[in-house]
Amino acid sequence: MxxxxxxxxxxxxxxxxxxxxxxxxxxxxxxxxxxxxxxxxxxxxxxxxxxxxxxxxxxxxxxxxxxxxxxxxxxxxxxxxxxxxxxxxxxxxxxxxxxxxxxxxxxxxxxxxxxxxxxxxxxxxxxxxxxxxxxxxxxxxxxxxxxxxxxxxxxxxxxxxxxxxxxxxxxxxxxxxxxxxxxxxxxxxxxxxxxxxxxxxxxxxxxxxxxxxxxxxxxxxxxxxxxxxxxxxxxxxxxxxxxxxxxxxxxxxxxxxxxxxxxxIEGDEADYAARVLGLRDHVEKHGFTGIVLGLTGGIESALSLAMAVDALGAARVRGVVLSGPDMPQEARAIAIAARLGVTAEVLPIAAAVAGFETVLPGPLASGARHALLARVRGTLLLGLASLSGALAVVPLKRSDRYGCEIGDAAGGVTLFDDMSQAEIVRLAALRNRWKPANAQGPSGEVISPDLAGRAFSDAFEG
CATH class of the missing domain: 3.60.110.10 (Carbon-nitrogen hydrolase)
Known part of the structure; x- marks a missing residue:
């Protein structure tokens, strides 16, 4: 019985x-x-x-x-x-x-x-x-x-x-x-x-x-x-x-x-936790050593970095500023990384861009040169990640500065393709007052609140 x-x-x-x-x-x-x-x-x-x-x-x-x-x-x-x-x-x-x-x-x-x-x-x-x-x-x-x-x-x-x-x-x-x-x-x-x-x-x-x-x-x-x-x-x-x-x-x-x-947890908290869990498992289950993240001076960069550190801890996240004439916010990018315990490396891309330009018979128009800079960054970021066995992560939902093919390239991902700017700003504000229970990043204000205003006013913000 x-x-x-x-x-x-x-x-x-x-x-x-x-x-x-x-x-x-x-x-x-x-x-x-x-x-x-x-x-x-x-x-x-x-x-x-x-x-x-x-x-x-x-x-x-x-x-x-x-x-x-x-x-x-x-x-x-x-x-x-x-x-x-x-x-x-x-x-x-x-x-x-x-x-x-x-x-x-x-x-x-x-x-x-x-x-x-x-x-x-x-x-x-x-x-x-x-x-x-x-x-x-x-x-x-x-x-x-x-x-x-x-x-x-x-x-x-x-x-x-x-x-x-x-x-x-x-x-x-x-x-x-x-x-x-x-x-x-x-x-x-x-x-x-x-x-x-x-x-x-x-x-x-x-x-x-x-x-x-x-x-x-x-x-x-x-x-x-x-x-x-x-x-x-x-x-x-x-x-x-x-x-x-x-x-x-x-x-x-x-x-x-x-x-x-x-x-x-529900709503924005659940959305954030899902992205952190997905990023962590993408790294761990595919055998990557960590994350190499291309930094800019904007809110998407800050939120991407927060998610990466929450997923893996600061020691396994490498922040890289691929510096060029179209990216004037190096100091801001370095400050963003410092809030999350990540030391940002600044690597100029001028020599790589010049290598392309020497092959061309004449100067590029503004739009074409901007696209070249973006693709150079994307290629270099993937190369840096490959050398260390890491996953390349681009902060932008639109790949203005890191090449429009980066998200489709082997080993490279973007985090915000399906999110509006308003949603990104909202998640950033959320992270300053809350983090998932198993997050490895610091508590408190890790994303400067003034980035939210810049997100809507800077035409090329990332």
Missing amino acids: AADIFRITLAQLNPTVGDIAGNVAKAREARAKASADDADLVVLPELFIAGDPPQDLVLQPAFQAACRAAVEALARETGDGGPAVLIGTPWIEDGKLYNACALLDAGRIAATRFKANLPDGDQKRLFTRGPAAGPLSVRGVRIGVAIGDDILLEESSNDENVIETLAETGAELIVVPSRSCYLRGGGDRRLSAAVARVTESDLPLVWLNQVGGQDDEVCDGASFALNADLSVAAQLPGFVAEVTTLAWSRGDDGWQCRGPVTTL
Whole structure:
């Protein structure tokens, strides 16, 4: 007979695409924590073994085999009598590739469940749609598994109603391993979908979301659980890895939980935290040694530098002023860096520009020369970054001084392509009074307030 207490450990973790061994190590650490908490089940995010999004890597037979071998090895470890593991993985079944969750228990792969509702894009292109299936039995408790988008139903959609199937086949508790990317206000959409499914099924629901950045995507974590009466059973923080065990109690009205409830950051704070997390993971997961950032004297430069230092710490950020006749704010750029504990290097570009001009048969017009200066800077910045194995970061959302192709060049990124000047000014003001909990930069006023006014008055401000 099942016990009246069921403990679920939520492993809100940050996997790396392709790093199967590293992801397995994180799963082991989470299970060790779950075992110490006397948990019955530890849940890891969607496609955790492979890292998500795996893109075409997941189509390679050798990678598929390596993922399966890793899952089988973890399964054997559950023969120690400790908690069962529910883990996301790519899975080949009857020659078809699925986005799956594997239940590992008692030393074996006890069961698998496949994602039924695949969103447009890579998921639909790479994976086969799975069937809606019934619940899994874990320590006598019937756990319904819905993977990510399996609970995001649209009225006009042909998607399977996975939750309805689970409820009709005897599920007692719904678990949703997910990889949901950060979108401003997107948490409301997740919560609305969860509330709708709980209302329809009258079952409690646990949504476990991945955290971390991969290329240009950032998952914000913010995992949560709802009781069947729609009260919040637990809320994990956003933008940080977290392993938390929830104790569910069985009563006359089914399973209920009263776990920790963290107040989430929202709006501009969430936007800032997402960019810092994305930048940190871009550096770490691609093996860069740090950041080389092209400095100017403007607010975009200051905000870029603040994000870089918050992501990695001042010791791993190199500020460079590539000085030329179109950049009169060297002193301002140096002062911006000093506020964040970064020593700015001033490197004149005159010799490099002259090298180009000697090849040309005549002097360039003003606009063409400005473009040449920008491209010289972009090329030099990429070269400096390459020499040290660092990531080149350009402060401008419009690449006036660092070459319009810098964001597309190998190893170079911009931070504000999708932001208006007003949004940049607002984030800079925010950073002076607040920083993310895990930021490595200093507190207080790190961006001079007078840069906001200059941002709108200087035609070439960066």
